[in-house]
Amino acid sequence: MHTNPFLVVANWKMNPLTIREAERLIRNFEAGIEKIGKNDFLKKVELVICPPFPYLGRINKSKFFRLGSQNIHFEPRGAFTGEVSIRMVEDAGAKFTIIGHSERRINFGETDTQVNLKLKAALQSSLCPIICVGESFEERKNGETTQVIAKQIKKALEKVSILSLPRIVVAYEPIWAISTSKNASCEVDNANDIMGIMILIKKIISEIYQKDVASRVRIIYGGSVNPGNVSDLLEINSLSGVLVGGASLSAFDFLPILKKAYEREVK
Secondary structure, X not given: OOOOOEEEEEEOOOOOOOHHHHHHHHHHHHHHHHHHOHHHHHHHEEEEEEOOHHHHOOOOOOOOOEEEEOOOOOOOOOOOOXXXXXXXXXXXXXXXXXXXXXXXXXHHOOOHHHHHHHHHHHHOOOOEEEEEEOOOXXXXXOOOHHHHHHHHHHHHOOOOOHHHHHHOEEEEOOHHXXXXXXXXXXXXXXXXXXXXXXXXXXXXXXXXXXXXXXXXXXXEEOOOOOOOOHHHHHOOOXXXXXXXXXXXXXXXXHHHHHHHHHHHHHO
């Protein structure tokens, strides 16, 4: 049995297309969760759903999950067309926020400096920040995984107080595994498997602060997590959770993940 609830974050990205579809999906999740662990589920699994911004304030509150934002701006307000402030997502009910997702970095040019600014802004609010880090296929192929992740984490945590660490979640999401059938645990190269990266992340945090604080940061994995590979991922004892993309858009795929996460915690 583990001390903290297992964190499952559903990143819906730019899906589904209507609020009606989103509400139907939520109802299916709730019905399935009722069968998994009844009232005990909430003690074992912390579920966070990150829908598109227009749905944040329209999805009915549920005892089974918390809402999260897929992104935030580090400024509180101003002339930032197309952006959303922390206060806005808080007012819409968000308790978590994803920061620095690889799709934000790649498609919208989000930098390590911006990730740092967003993290510090989130820590001044009520939001729990989920920082995404990970290497591309080319970086992995060139043996640059350690350098890339070290740079991302060190920059993200620049001038962040040690007292804030328990609120921070780090999501390792190897870019080469996102939206594919691959995941790091299936690779032959043990130097870059999930456990190795988790150790690396804790080592980097220990170097920035001190040894005994690294364990306070929850580390989760995101990279094509699905019903077929989640059992292997859950065998990693020190893994604090998973970040789920495409599989969280279907009750057929997502409920088995929640069920296995719950079963892991009751062992």
